[in-house]
Amino acid sequence: MNILLIVPPQSGEERYGKLARSGTYLPPLGLAYLAAVLEPRHQVKILDGSVVPVTAEILRAELRSFTPGIVGMSVITPTVYRALELCAVVKEAAPRVLTVLGGPHPTALPEELLENEAVDAVVIGEGEETFRELADLHAAAGNLASCRGIGFRKEGRILITEPRPRITDLDAIPFPARHLLPLDRYRPSVLHYRRLPAFSVMCSRGCPYRCTFCSCAKVFRGKVTLRSPGNVIAEIRMLKERYGAREILLWDDNLGLSRTWTETFCDLIKPLGLAWSAWMRVDSAEPDMLRRMAASGCWHVSYGVESGNQQVLDAIKKGFTLDQVRRAFRWTHEAGMEARGTFVFGLPKETRETMEETIRFAVEIDADYAQFQLLTPYPGTELWDTAKDFGTFDTQDLSKYTIWFPVFIPAGLTKEELERTHRRAYRQFYFRPGYLLKRFSRMRTGEDVKRNLRGLVNLAEYILARKG
Secondary structure (H helix, E strand, O other): OEEEEEEOOOOHHHHHHHHOOOOOEOOOHHHHHHHHHHOOOOEEEEEEOOOOOOOHHHHHHHHHHOOOOEEEEEOOHHHHHHHHHHHHHHHHHOOOOEEEEEOHHHHHOHHHHHOOOOOOEEEOOOOHHHHHHHHHHHHOOOOHHHOOOEEEEEOOEEEEOOOOOOOOOHHHOOOOOHHHOOHHHOEOOOOOOOOOOEEEEOOEEOOOOOOOOOOHHHHHOOOOEEOOHHHHHHHHHHHHHHHOOOEEEEOOOOOOOOHHHHHHHHHHHHHHOOEEEEEEOHHHOOHHHHHHHHHOOEEEEEEEEEOOOHHHHHHOOOOOOHHHHHHHHHHHHHOOOEEEEEEEEOOOOOOHHHHHHHHHHHHHOOOOEEEEEEOOOOOOOHHHHHHHHOEEEOOOOHHHOOOOOOOEEEOOOOHHHHHHHHHHHHHHHHOOHHHHHHHHHOOOOHHHHHHHHHHHHHHHHHHHOOOO
16 A cells, blocks of 8 residues: 655744744654654655645645555644645545544644544554554554554544553664655754754653653653664664764753663764764763763753743753753863753743843853743643643644744733843844854854854844844
């Protein structure tokens, strides 16, 4: 059976608003993993609407030429409308094709999506084993009710099957089917890589922490699974040999949850001579481990700091202190790496004063890069369920739920204040003379200069888009 997998289209402007970054997209590893497990039994094609056109006309042409039995789509909250529009196109042009949605949004709201008659089924949670079984059942005209981990409609009723157990052996999953993707179309954000080609890799799934704004607890049920270091290195070695990879972006939520795993990984990747980077929690950072990471080629570590106010951090159950943030950034710098932070405006207990504290804190810890976001409560998070207790939603337009638009307004603040503070944060952080001097003093190549100038010009355009 032929299976067409789609990432619904989303332009840079739709995703980032005035901070749109042309050409900043990474391969959809989730769909590439699905394709890899399906390929032994089915013919698979991927259309990534982030980097190639996916219009109604193009989809109709694919339905005629490729004749899929299933059209599956990976859906996040801001792309749900596009996904539903494409499902309607499928049903109008080829009613017998099974439409299946998966990803964080369908996992959080399966019944709501199945109320749309253009959607035949949703995959809840991890997709590899579930989608493969669903595809096999559909190809054999079997009973979908026997497939765990899905929702579907039968005789006008919405049915949710029993949950599928988490995948425990991630090494058994084939490497992502990157050969089905237009790899020349992907490129990380200009300030997130040093060498091209750069590839994203996932080493684990899940998170044991309970941050109220994160959907990991819903999707992965609070459990963490790890690939073996050897399995990850085998994929990285393949990327180097087959695609000429020179840099690896580890896209896990929290590297360092297992110190033994991280140290083994560092020992194995060092001989490959690649640059790499990772995300960590500040309370996972340790001086010895950070030095080992730096010696093996890691050049920057990103930390989810979120706020410069302890009460705000406690309100979102972040589980660490501002002093731990300070130590992690100092130790990362001492190890010879860049220390980067993400920050969020509009969190519970946020005030004008706490937002100013966050800007000052980003400067105080000497972050090499700071990303300031706007709070977006997502379905499937604790924050989604409790948001009404501390503010109001400014819009129900889910396409704006991208962390770059003020969709939620905390009590005591206004939309205009959030927008002004967001722009001011970027201006005050990046356009300090000391920061600019430090940034440009580290540049070693013409490409470094071009990347940094592109980033600064983009920020300047955003800051000047509206006075504030």
